[in-house]
Amino acid sequence: MSEFTDALADVAAATETALLKLIPAGDGPESQVIDAMRYSVMAGGKRLRPFLVLATADLFNVSRACSERVAAALEMIHTYSLIHDDLPAMDDDDLRRGKPTCHVEYDEATAILAGDALLTLAFEVIAHQDTHDSAKIRSDIVLEVSKAIGAHGMVGGQMLDLVAEDHVLGVSEITRLQRMKTGALINCSCQAGAILGKASETQRHLLNAYAHDIGLAFQIADDLLDIEGDPKELGKATKKDEAAGKVTFVSLLGVERAREQAEILTDQAMKHLEIFGEKGNLLRDLAQFVIERRN
Amino acid sequence: MSEFTDALADVAAATETALLKLIPAGDGPESQVIDAMRYSVMAGGKRLRPFLVLATADLFNVSRACSERVAAALEMIHTYSLIHDDLPAMDDDDLRRGKPTCHVEYDEATAILAGDALLTLAFEVIAHQDTHDSAKIRSDIVLEVSKAIGAHGMVGGQMLDLVAEDHVLGVSEITRLQRMKTGALINCSCQAGAILGKASETQRHLLNAYAHDIGLAFQIADDLLDIEGDPKELGKATKKDEAAGKVTFVSLLGVERAREQAEILTDQAMKHLEIFGEKGNLLRDLAQFVIERRN
Numbered sequence: 001m002s003e004f005t006d007a008l009a010d011v012a013a014a015t016e017t018a019l020l021k022l023i024p025a026g027d028g029p030e031s032q033v034i035d036a037m038r039y040s041v042m043a044g045g046k047r048l049r050p051f052l053v054l055a056t057a058d059l060f061n062v063s064r065a066c067s068e069r070v071a072a073a074l075e076m077i078h079t080y081s082l083i084h085d086d087l088p089a090m091d092d093d094d095l096r097r098g099k100p101t102c103h104v105e106y107d108e109a110t111a112i113l114a115g116d117a118l119l120t121l122a123f124e125v126i127a128h129q130d131t132h133d134s135a136k137i138r139s140d141i142v143l144e145v146s147k148a149i150g151a152h153g154m155v156g157g158q159m160l161d162l163v164a165e166d167h168v169l170g171v172s173e174i175t176r177l178q179r180m181k182t183g184a185l186i187n188c189s190c191q192a193g194a195i196l197g198k199a200s201e202t203q204r205h206l207l208n209a210y211a212h213d214i215g216l217a218f219q220i221a222d223d224l225l226d227i228e229g230d231p232k233e234l235g236k237a238t239k240k241d242e243a244a245g246k247v248t249f250v251s252l253l254g255v256e257r258a259r260e261q262a263e264i265l266t267d268q269a270m271k272h273l274e275i276f277g278e279k280g281n282l283l284r285d286l287a288q289f290v291i292e293r294r295n
Numbered sequence: 296m297s298e299f300t301d302a303l304a305d306v307a308a309a310t311e312t313a314l315l316k317l318i319p320a321g322d323g324p325e326s327q328v329i330d331a332m333r334y335s336v337m338a339g340g341k342r343l344r345p346f347l348v349l350a351t352a353d354l355f356n357v358s359r360a361c362s363e364r365v366a367a368a369l370e371m372i373h374t375y376s377l378i379h380d381d382l383p384a385m386d387d388d389d390l391r392r393g394k395p396t397c398h399v400e401y402d403e404a405t406a407i408l409a410g411d412a413l414l415t416l417a418f419e420v421i422a423h424q425d426t427h428d429s430a431k432i433r434s435d436i437v438l439e440v441s442k443a444i445g446a447h448g449m450v451g452g453q454m455l456d457l458v459a460e461d462h463v464l465g466v467s468e469i470t471r472l473q474r475m476k477t478g479a480l481i482n483c484s485c486q487a488g489a490i491l492g493k494a495s496e497t498q499r500h501l502l503n504a505y506a507h508d509i510g511l512a513f514q515i516a517d518d519l520l521d522i523e524g525d526p527k528e529l530g531k532a533t534k535k536d537e538a539a540g541k542v543t544f545v546s547l548l549g550v551e552r553a554r555e556q557a558e559i560l561t562d563q564a565m566k567h568l569e570i571f572g573e574k575g576n577l578l579r580d581l582a583q584f585v586i587e588r589r590n
Contacts, residue, residue: 026446029462030455030475034446084411089403108384109457112407116379116414117446123418124441127434136430139422142437146419151321151329151412160325162404167324180325 004285008051011071014064015050016042018072022125036106036114037121041079044097048218048286049074052189053196055282056207060197069131070141070192073122077149078185080118083111085158098236132196140195148188157181169247175216183215206272210283213269218290220262223248225295227255234295262291299580306349306366307342309359313367317420331401331409332416336374339392343513343581344369347484348491350577351502355492364426365436365487368417372444373480375413378406380453392531427491435490443483452476464542470511478510501567505578508564513585515557518543520590522550529590557586 019041026034050071057067086093086101087108094104103111125131126141147153157180164177190211194204225234226241227250241248250258269287273280314336321329345366352362381388381396382403389399398406420426421436442448452475459472485506489499520529521536522545536543545553564582568575 026451028455029458030446030451032458033450033454037446080411084407087404087407089407109382110454112379112382112384113450113454115411116375117450119411119414120441120445120450123437124445127437127441134430135434139430139434139437142418142422142434146415146422150415150419151325151332155328155408155412155415156321156325159328159405159408160323163324163327 004282004289007282007285008046008289011051011054012045012047014054014068015047015071015075018068019075022069022072022076023121032106032110033113033117036102036110037079037118039105040083040102040114041076041118043079043099045078047071047075049078049185049189051286052186052211052283053193055286056190056193057196058282059193059203059276059279060199062193062196065130066132067193067196069125069128070196071189073125074145074185074189074192076118076122076125077145080115080122081149081154081158081185083115083118087111090158090162095236137195137198141192144191144195145188148184148191153180153184154182157184164247171249171252174247174249174252178216178219179212182219183212186215186218187211203275206275210269210272210287213265213272214287214290217262217265217269217287220249220258220265221291221293223250224255224258224262225293226250229294266291299577299584302577302580303341303346303584306346307340309349309363310342310345310366310370311337313363314370317364317367317371318416327401327405328408328412331397331405332413334400335378335397335409336371336413338374338394340373342366342370344373344480344484346581347481347506347578348488350581351485351488352491353577354488354498354571354574355494357488357491360425361427362488362491364420364423365491366484368420369440369480369484369487371413371417371420372440375410375417376444376449376453376480378410378413382406385453385457390531432490432493436487439486439490440483443479443486448475448479449477452479459542466544466547469542469544469547473511473514474507477514478507481510481513482506498570501570505564505567505582508560508567509582509585512557512560512564512582515544515553515560516586516588518545519550519553519557520588521545524589561586 020038023034023037023041025031025038053071053074054064054067082096083102085091086096087103093101095101102114123142126145127138132138149155157177160177161181169177187208190207191204194207199207223241226238229238231238253261266287270284273283315333318329318332318336320326320333348366348369349359349362377391378397380386381391382398388396390396397409418437421440422433427433444450452472455472456476464472482503485502486499489502494502518536521533524533526533544556548556561582565579568578
């Protein structure tokens, strides 16, 4: 896997370079919101969504100059969702990846605005002609992304998670919640790469199935790490779900069946990539990484 | 003016019909966020931004089917900005137009998410092919709008307003704040109509100057109403700025000079419309309305 972790690190570095370029430091008293945007996008993370955009776009030989802009835009959206989810009125988290969350480092108002501005900037970056010569492609990506992250996608998933605190969820409900809350953005990362690459309907359908499977496997792996992971390697406390009485795939299925399920999903994900031949290797390695990762 | 107020009421009705159609009631436990979106977009208001989109698009004979979608999208963005600005961490307002604000009617988490989802849906509506056959036009509107409302526009203006509480502002700083916080969205309402109408560079430049002037006049009129308005007609308490020790155009210039300034801006705004001949009458009437309104 070390070749793969190098590839992952390269994508992270390229994404961070793009993010800093797309969010230049401001001046004037209002630049506090820009500082907060830069702080939050640079707070680390695996840059999984950028990786999916780039690896998918690579299948179709899209220029990295194009795909890196879209990758950075989707990472802005991921960051906005984390900033807002961490707010006191939502999940009320003070730390993320060992660093103070945005509203702790700045203040609540600045964090709300930084999230709003990152979401807005993501659409600006996608719609800008530097992203692709074809306005149809730019507009299609805006549409795909906005559908994925709105009230019927990511935002709906966060709402569901908040109201779920008062309900007992079963496997199908937890699956639906995960598909909306985290799956939709993972999915549209692949779709954005596919749109850039002018993928066929069949190719898009297969990439959709792949993303669906690895999204779910990723969530199950996350739940397993919360039970079995090493707090030092993870950079965060474990057994939080259990302590909070939160229903997860692991609490519903048990450790063994949850692990089996993640492996089945990963195998399925690999099968969807067959038509791409060797070009699909980066996406294959990612599927494997998702369930083998230690943090 | 009664013909004009009829036109304004017609636009408001058409916008509300479009908004309800674009945000259909949801089902499932996550539909609370959709309820909150519908609640806030239907909480009234003059629908000034939709009026500007439609009246500008009318200059170029754009079909109302197209311009009403963009008008509704910009009203979603205006509503999102109000929901977030009203939050306890921001301006902490419990009432708006005599109704409980979104976080009071629902809760803070739902209000944050409803704002996020309205912003996102606005881009979905603009990018959808029903808005215009030309992907270039859709993409250009996404770009224009996202630039106007991000960290260098509306969101930056709100940040400036929050940090300004600790500073003494002069006329030029107050003008800059207003241009960012409310002017940018008013401006891009005209520009969105102009893009739909494939306006020339000169036409876009003149509409930009018009919007700039009425935006500022609107703000001065607002400050004057806070001093001189009738709380019953306004549907809100007056003399709030003074009580809060807030610097406004009126506190800086005095009532007389502020009124003069608003009239000068309105006259200037009218002049920018000359090349449009009689077709510009709706926009002319709006400029007059902005400073004559009682609420």
